[in-house]
Amino acid sequence: MIPFPESDVRRTLAAVMAFALAALLGAAPGARASALLHGARIGVAPERTRLVLELSESLPNYRSQSILDTALVLTLPATRRPAETSLPDPAGRIARLLWTESMQDAVLRISLSRPSSARIFVLAADGELPARLVVDLSDLASPTPSGRPVAAPSPTPVVPHPPSAGRRVIVIDPGHGGEDPGAVGGDLKEKDVAFDVASRMAAVLGADSRLKVILTREDDTRVPLRRRFRIAEEAGADLFVSIHLNASPNRTASGAEVYFLSIGAATDEGAKEAARLENEVDPEFVVEEDADLGKLPFSLSLRQSDTLRRSSSLAEIVLNLLADRALAEARGVRQAGFAVLKSYQIPSILVEIGFISSEKDRDRLGDAAYRQRLAEALGDGVQRYLADFAPKKTGP
Numbered sequence: 001m002i003p004f005p006e007s008d009v010r011r012t013l014a015a016v017m018a019f020a021l022a023a024l025l026g027a028a029p030g031a032r033a034s035a036l037l038h039g040a041r042i043g044v045a046p047e048r049t050r051l052v053l054e055l056s057e058s059l060p061n062y063r064s065q066s067i068l069d070t071a072l073v074l075t076l077p078a079t080r081r082p083a084e085t086s087l088p089d090p091a092g093r094i095a096r097l098l099w100t101e102s103m104q105d106a107v108l109r110i111s112l113s114r115p116s117s118a119r120i121f122v123l124a125a126d127g128e129l130p131a132r133l134v135v136d137l138s139d140l141a142s143p144t145p146s147g148r149p150v151a152a153p154s155p156t157p158v159v160p161h162p163p164s165a166g167r168r169v170i171v172i173d174p175g176h177g178g179e180d181p182g183a184v185g186g187d188l189k190e191k192d193v194a195f196d197v198a199s200r201m202a203a204v205l206g207a208d209s210r211l212k213v214i215l216t217r218e219d220d221t222r223v224p225l226r227r228r229f230r231i232a233e234e235a236g237a238d239l240f241v242s243i244h245l246n247a248s249p250n251r252t253a254s255g256a257e258v259y260f261l262s263i264g265a266a267t268d269e270g271a272k273e274a275a276r277l278e279n280e281v282d283p284e285f286v287v288e289e290d291a292d293l294g295k296l297p298f299s300l301s302l303r304q305s306d307t308l309r310r311s312s313s314l315a316e317i318v319l320n321l322l323a324d325r326a327l328a329e330a331r332g333v334r335q336a337g338f339a340v341l342k343s344y345q346i347p348s349i350l351v352e353i354g355f356i357s358s359e360k361d362r363d364r365l366g367d368a369a370y371r372q373r374l375a376e377a378l379g380d381g382v383q384r385y386l387a388d389f390a391p392k393k394t395g396p
Helices: 006-024 190-206 225-234 269-279 298-324 359-365 368-388
Strands: 035-045 048-055 063-067 071-077 094-101 105-112 117-123 131-138 141-143 149-151 168-174 211-215 239-246 256-261 330-336 348-355
Touching: 063 117, 071 131, 094 298, 094 330, 105 131, 105 298, 168 190, 168 225, 190 211, 190 239, 190 348, 190 368, 225 239, 239 368, 256 298, 298 330, 298 348, 298 368, 348 359, 359 368
Parallel strands: 168 211, 168 239, 239 348, 256 330
Antiparallel strands: 035 048, 048 131, 063 071, 071 105, 094 105, 117 131, 141 149, 256 348
């Protein structure tokens, strides 16, 4: 046996220990130190809105995801935002910025004020200029006969069916009911809080003579999941809003989440589990992730795409209002296969207005004045959607 020099042994042991430590911390061997966000700014021009993130080092391995052209999610590997670094106020096409961090990554969610396309690129540090990640937001592009995209001055979603005449019809769905209490926390039951908020929301919207408001249940009764969205379809509804409360084994989890339908896989495992729990309360209509909706005839598929786009817009508006009015921490807009969202023709969202498992949320949800403020925010969200994103009505 040929003996190794002691220095080589020490280096080998050090490398093994570094590898083991990296594995314990969830990092790859040789992973770089965390990047820091040193600054962020927004520039607005007539043709675009530019967001610039100034970083301590370049991030070529960032990931991006566009959500129906109404939101952009950036995942920044091993990045941290120091407490003294603030995000800029929304401007131009940017309606809201939400920064969250996990042990591995940072996530920046960019909510858009109107559907936009994004061009993202990385600039290395240059002299006194730091490394930058740049996001340019502009009008959606449409192809020309030559195949080259040009800016569309006012992109409009495909609407394969004419909107109904008369007043706008809003269907509000209080979750659970009857022998199904939903989630329970302390003295509160999900079915009771959801019904109270839904009734208050109906009163807020019902004060507008241009709207007709329908509740899927008007007392403490159980309504099958399939029947809930059928009520909306039979009424020719313009919108469907289902109201629920969340629950988690993590008693510190709090805040609001807004869901719209997923075609295929859910946004994440948490969203998939939330949909499974809600769907399984109805033994007559247990729905798995929607491989079947992905097989719709072409004409229905076009309508479904338009419906999802509008649902996404409504979800963003509602979540932003709840956060802006300090009613709930915004936990994000997510997608999953909730049974009550299965209509392919009506923009639909499911709002988790808080965690009944959280003492902080539970105390607020038990207060009538707070529930009234929630109802007003939800009603205002519907009105904003109707003004900015809904197709025009015909007839009287």
